[in-house]
Amino acid sequence: MAPKKSERTQLTRVVRQLRRIRSFYAAAMVLWAGSAALTGRQDAGSRQLWVCLLLLAVFAALFVMASVALRRLAVPATAGRPHRRAASSTVPNTGRHAAA
Numbered sequence: 464m465a466p467k468k469s470e471r472t473q474l475t476r477v478v479r480q481l482r483r484i485r486s487f488y489a490a491a492m493v494l495w496a497g498s499a500a501l502t503g504r505q506d507a508g509s510r511q512l513w514v515c516l517l518l519l520a521v522f523a524a525l526f527v528m529a530s531v532a533l534r535r536l537a538v539p540a541t542a543g544r545p546h547r548r549a550a551s552s553t554v555p556n557t558g559r560h561a562a563a
Contacts, residue, residue, distance in 0.1 A: 474536065481533050488526035495519040 499515035506512065 478533065478536060481529050481536075485526060485529040485533065488522050488529060491522040492519060492526060495522060 495515055495518045499512060499519055502509065502512045502515050
């Protein structure tokens with residue numbers, strides 16, 4: 464049974480939101496990785512370094528969870544688009560001949 468239009472719309476919104484938040488998590492991972500590298504270079508073993516690494520791990524876990532959720536949804540690229548049906552290939556037989 465095909466999903467209803469409202470279910471498809473809701474699924475499309477969920478996928479769009481998950482993709483947005485996943486890109487936010489990726490940016491946060493880059494930010495905290497850079498911060499950890501800079502802090503590690505300046506003061507190795509400090510509390511600031513451990514906090515940066517902890518936040519990096521948190522955003523990496525969130526990124527993985529969002530990616531797994533997107534994979535579980537497995538939405539095809541055309542999920543939000545309306546389906547178009549092809550015209551009927553059979554021509555009704557009316558018993559008349561074509562005009563010459």
